[in-house]
Amino acid sequence: MAEETIQGGTADQWAEYGKSLAVDIPEITWKDVGNVALDFTPIIGDIKGGYETVQMIGEELAKENPNYYMIGALGGLGAAATIIGLVPGVGDVAKTAIMAGARRVAQGASDVGRGALDFVDRIEVDPNTLGSLGGNVRLRPQADLSARPDAEQIIRSQEGYGALKDLPKPTKPQLDPAGIGGTKLPDFVEDIEYKTTDKGVLIPRKEIDISELQGRVLTPAYGDRTYAGGTLDEIAGVKLDQPVEMQGGNQFMREGEGLWASEKQAMETKAKAMSEMDDPLMVYTAMSGQSGDFSKMMSNATMGVVEKSKITKKAAKSYDDRIKETVDPNWVGILDPNAREYIDKMAGTDRRLLWQEMDADKWKKQGFPDVGVIRASITEPELLTSPSFTTGRSIGSLESTKTFPSTHQTYNTEVIGKYEGSLPKDVPGDLVWRDFFENMGERLKETGKANPQRAFLMTPSIQQKVDQQMVDEVSAFTQALKDRR
8 A cells, every 4th residue: 555645745755854954953051142041951952043043032031021932933842841941930821822832833844744844044023013922923934845745746737747758768657646547647647638629618717816815714625627618529539429518627616607516415514614604715626636537527538438449348247247346236337328327327436436447457458448548638737747735726705605506517516606816826735724734744643644635525614814824835835936937
């Protein structure tokens, strides 16, 4: 089984990155620097930044009203308890603030989701905001893309495969970094050929800067990577007798009054959760590369290719027997004339299993289509190589949280609203859904396991307010991508 990852990196990779930022701290006391009569020798090895950091802590402690949250952030978890012990007469409120600051930075420097932070260099205090408990302390954003284990995938989604084209034998991850195919694709995923007809119905894409959303509450529109506004007519040279109506994906927001659609129970649960939020904006967040398997778009595209494939009766029977055994005992058969109609009535979870089973070399060798190629043909080109949880491609406002029947072929219930715009660049989900990913990091540290994709899907109440930290981090990330150009 593949090792579990969060935001493109394993726990060991994030931990190794954290270790790489460690520095050797010389032995030093506050008496040596002559600021306050507190001996910090027991903790100096636990504080990053050496002399300058200790000096900042001492100067803050010497104030009439120290900012204890900042002190905790500067000292970190390794030093927080000792600082509390060394400060005479510190009260419970101050203790809480010190530990809160230490935990906040530790979360940022955890081995998942956000990468380790050089927190001494990134701590800022707003002199125009009062508060000793952390209200005027924040972290400057980290814009170095190389600091992220998912950096190559992020850059690939913006710039293409570049020099990889010169490799004599590209690997499966090099051809397909988002895992669109379960087996190795025949070409770079960006070069899979297919033909579509644009119906000209999408609202034009417009950009919105994250700073324009400051103070607003965001909630995920967590969805597959399909596109909308046209038909899929041909896949890898195979012309489909029945063109596939493409309905999105994030572009669903741009096709009409429907803002987001899902199955009835899921949409009603999400709508109820949003009704308890403060006028939320729905922000598209990408599921995994194979998430479109649930949709009827995938079923219709796959059957269009199956109907023109040279699958022997023997191979079809082997596949059918497998489906009857593992998915549906009443399965009619992949070559049955009524297969399309039968599949159309299947639950999405079962439809998905049809294509997950078919996506194997043993079936390709027996004449079945390459399922990865079909997935690529129904995936929005800009999302072909993006990491899971890529966020910001579409943002919409709700007209209300009331649900309505939807004309979407897969998802029968929707909320209505208005497409407001898209972030200039897609951004990693952890920059937007900060609280969620910090909680996932804590869960991984405490239990040794976490399933962020399932947790994200099963938690309709996820929300995040656009604060200054988000504005700074998203802006810095966006600029870092632009600067590469």
